[in-house]
Amino acid sequence: MDTAAQTRVLDEPVYQYSTLTAADQLELLTKVVSSGALGAIGGDHVREFERQAAAHLGRHDAVATASATAALELLLRCLPPHEPPERVVIPEICWISVPTAVLRSGRTPVIAPATSDLTPHWEQIEPLLDERTTVVILAHLRGRPAPDTQRITDELAQRGVTLIEDCAQGWGTTLDKQPVGGRGVAAVFSTETHKLVATGEGGIIATDDSQLLDALRAVGGNTRIALPENAGGRGNDRMSEITAASALPQLTYLNALRQTLRPLQDKLIDLLQDVPEVRSVLPTAIGKSPNLDAEESNGSLVGVWLPTPGHANRVADHLFRLGVRHWWPGPGDPHLAMNWPGTPSTASLVDMACYLDIQVPVLDESRHPAFLDLIRSALRLDNHGSESA
Known part of the structure; x- marks a missing residue:
């Protein structure tokens, strides 16, 4: 096959999967813009996206944010405080915002080396744990699950160490036939441009912990919820109605996209x-x-x-x-x-x-x-x- 004939195959590929649901997104976006309810307070698309994402992941509920970076930083701010200096074990391969979020939270990142499946196993994590280790962040990379997740989950639970799942690249990924993001105290997903649910920027935190959910919403900017003690004030990490409206049709289409x-x-x-x-x-x-x-x-x-x-x-x-x-x-x-x-x-x-x-x-x-x-x-x-x- 000559090169010219080969390259013609790439005249019509769809790499930006979000375009497959463009018509449905535009319909919802038109409703949002026409309503004038553009923010999370006063609209209903953000809350609907949170509910649907939680249901899809098998979690109690979720909190939508302006980005996955904002989601991780918010989550770390809302975890129960411990005596400093706290250490957080993070994987050698993940987006640069992960170590940055750890540093901004006042904790110290400790790097767990990756294996040939791109993620650390328990054998790489265990030697890094000590009495100062309060959190381990495990990433599910490149649309695949971290293969040693269950053992890592069990071992950390025995030691009282919090597990956070970085699922930024994990939409549509499963582990033992269940969506990733169901084992840690919380999981963070991204809706950045290159994800399977893509809104340009956006993130979501899924968890079963009702107290943590309230803290995430209050610290993240919902002034209708009382701040927890030692919260250190409110920010504004909330997702917009426009972003959520763009995400909803893609989330609905996610299983069909996997099969496609x-x-x-x-x-x-x-x-x-x-x-x-x-x-x-x-x-x-x-x-x-x-x-x-x-x-x-x-x-x-x-x-x-x-x-x-x-x-x-x-x-x-x-x-x-x-x-x-x-x-x-x-x-x-x-x-x-x-x-x-x-x-x-x-x-x-x-x-x-x-x-x-x-x-x-x-x-x-x-x-x-x-x-x-x-x-x-x-x-x-x-x-x-x-x-x-």
């Missing part, structure tokens, strides 16, 4: 597992690895470990030129602890520059073979950057 993405994701996994240059694939084929198979992912991404950083860099560059959306955590990437100012260094277990993942577009099934040919050609680059025979 799944066929091409499965084909891409099968292809990558047969490419000699690929060391391993995430998610794995169904049944090969508990909690890491394709059925637990949200269908949006397939990750590969390649032999060297140079190989991964060349593949990423080739994918960029083809217009294939991907993520390669190269130098300076703000997802990596080595690039966070003000946080301690950690001894990495894996070289993240050997990893990249490929986004699964919504694409007509007739174009799947051509898309897969594009990926195959991009991965078979020799050390000189040319395609292997």
Whole structure:
């Protein structure tokens, strides 16, 4: 297949999944704008989004915020205080706002090294715990669940350490057939532009703790709820009615989106597992690895470990030129602890520059073979950057 014919397959892919529900979003947005009730106080879309998100996640309730960063900072402000200095264990790979939120809360971040599935396991977390450790933040990354979540949950519960689940990239992701975000004291989700529920900016905190919910609402800016003791004042972290109206149709469509993405994701996994240059694939084929198979992912991404950083860099560059959306955590990437100012260094277990993942577009099934040919050609680059025979 010639290159020109290959690249035509990318004339009509849908990478911005939020556009699939654009008509329904516009209908709700028109109602919001016409009503003039643009803020969370006086409207009803924010509250409806909170209720529906909590129901989807199997949580008692939720609080919607202006961003996931605001959500995490608000949550940390509302946790019961302990004697300083408090330590918070966070993963080596997550967005830079996680360590920043910990620092702003007056706590000290401690970095747990990532494994080849991008998340720390209990073996990486346990040595970091001491009498000052009050919180562990565990991230479900790249549309996949952290595979050691249940053990981490059980071990922390025995020690009285609070678990927070960072589910910013976790919409539509499941763990043991249930949505992620149901094990910690609270879970934080994002509705930033690149998420499966995408509103530009936005976040939500889901929890079963009624007292914590009241504190989140009061400290977050709801003046109708009394501030708890030692709250330190109110902020304004609330989501707008316009943002919630944009989120609601996407949340309703989320399960259908997973099923739409799944066929091409499965084909891409099968292809990558047969490419000699690929060391391993995430998610794995169904049944090969508990909690890491394709059925637990949200269908949006397939990750590969390649032999060297140079190989991964060349593949990423080739994918960029083809217009294939991907993520390669190269130098300076703000997802990596080595690039966070003000946080301690950690001894990495894996070289993240050997990893990249490929986004699964919504694409007509007739174009799947051509898309897969594009990926195959991009991965078979020799050390000189040319395609292997």
